[in-house]
Amino acid sequence: MKSAIKNILIIVETILIIFLTISVVFLYRNRNDAVETMGKADSDSKDTAAEIERKVNDNYYELSGKKILLEDGTYGEIWIPVLENVPAFSKNIDQIKSRNGRKFYVDDSEITSLLGVDVSVHQDNIDWNKVKESGIDFAMVRLGYRGYGTGEAHLDENYAENIQGARDAGIDAGVYFFSQAVTAGEAVEEANLVIESLEGLDINYPVVYDWEIIYDDTARTDDVSVDVLTDCCVAFCETIKNAGYTPMIYQNKRTTIFKLDLNRLTDYDFWLAEYNSEPTYYYDFDMWQYTSTGQVPGIEGDVDLNISFKDYSK
Incomplete structure (x- = not known):
């Protein structure tokens, strides 16, 4: 009887050790994935900011400076694009x-x-x-x-x-x-x-x-x-x-x-x-x-x- 109980405890202990080992490995991998994703997000964010700045500087929005400025009682200064023709x-x-x-x-x-x-x-x-x-x-x-x-x-x-x-x-x-x-x-x-x-x-x-x-x-x-x-x-x-x-x-x-x-x-x-x-x-x-x-x-x-x-x- 005692021998049977001892065997059962050994099996349970072995299962717990295996479970804990798997958990540690899983958490470690998830942490690395999270760090990698954060790093990629930071990189993407920097690239996006740089891209926006580049597009503005390169007149991405076609701001040629040719605009008509008027004063409005509600909006203050307003602008109208110039007719090129x-x-x-x-x-x-x-x-x-x-x-x-x-x-x-x-x-x-x-x-x-x-x-x-x-x-x-x-x-x-x-x-x-x-x-x-x-x-x-x-x-x-x-x-x-x-x-x-x-x-x-x-x-x-x-x-x-x-x-x-x-x-x-x-x-x-x-x-x-x-x-x-x-x-x-x-x-x-x-x-x-x-x-x-x-x-x-x-x-x-x-x-x-x-x-x-x-x-x-x-x-x-x-x-x-x-x-x-x-x-x-x-x-x-x-x-x-x-x-x-x-x-x-x-x-x-x-x-x-x-x-x-x-x-x-x-x-x-x-x-x-x-x-x-x-x-x-x-x-x-x-x-x-x-x-x-x-x-x-x-x-x-x-x-x-x-x-x-x-x-x-x-």
């Missing part, structure tokens, strides 16, 4: 000079820009000879407008008088139409009204499509889409061009960037409205309206001042 501003900002509230573009010590005003019936009676003597080279005259509520098109009461007065004084003249078109068809109607109303009048500067957002009231144009507004620009400009005039688009910086498909409008000259010491608009423009509070002898009160980088009279 739309030409950038072709002039040197540093060559735009100011003197006595007037701006000039200077190239090789010579003024190569032209100074202009834009006027409407709101300027009342203008002494165009005094305007000319003060150094004004051209005038952009409002020919008409469409009501943002009624949608009816009207002629500016003083458009013919202003065109004739400017030309008689030796000032170059163009016209603009304040549009509130909501379809391309309405834009064509506006262009045809301009063409008909110019019959017998002498202009040698562009005919401008001036579509504006109404900020302080409800307007029929509030829901006009980007595609429709761009269609209107094309429709107006093509109609004007087919009549033998030079078409142009007038717009401010933010509306241009947010509301126009500029890729479709590269065939037309552009008149920028940005009241600033210097223009910050990225893309090219041919005329710049830089203030609405200009003072010009012969015109009572404030008047918009512009410079043109191109002489349209030639």
Whole structure:
């Protein structure tokens, strides 16, 4: 009996020894595997960080530096990628000079820009000879407008008088139409009204499509889409061009960037409205309206001042 019990104890002891030995070996191997995995993870982490740094440094995200920065009330500084097929501003900002509230573009010590005003019936009676003597080279005259509520098109009461007065004084003249078109068809109607109303009048500067957002009231144009507004620009400009005039688009910086498909409008000259010491608009423009509070002898009160980088009279 004692011999049997002794044999059983020996067997149990042997089994325990075998079990403990296997456990130790298993734990050791798992530890080595864990260390190896951790080492590999650390290595992968270092490689990933290095790879990210390399990709950033190599412009992996295609950050060419060509971006438009704007300020937004909610987001602060925001950026918009540049349209590669739309030409950038072709002039040197540093060559735009100011003197006595007037701006000039200077190239090789010579003024190569032209100074202009834009006027409407709101300027009342203008002494165009005094305007000319003060150094004004051209005038952009409002020919008409469409009501943002009624949608009816009207002629500016003083458009013919202003065109004739400017030309008689030796000032170059163009016209603009304040549009509130909501379809391309309405834009064509506006262009045809301009063409008909110019019959017998002498202009040698562009005919401008001036579509504006109404900020302080409800307007029929509030829901006009980007595609429709761009269609209107094309429709107006093509109609004007087919009549033998030079078409142009007038717009401010933010509306241009947010509301126009500029890729479709590269065939037309552009008149920028940005009241600033210097223009910050990225893309090219041919005329710049830089203030609405200009003072010009012969015109009572404030008047918009512009410079043109191109002489349209030639």
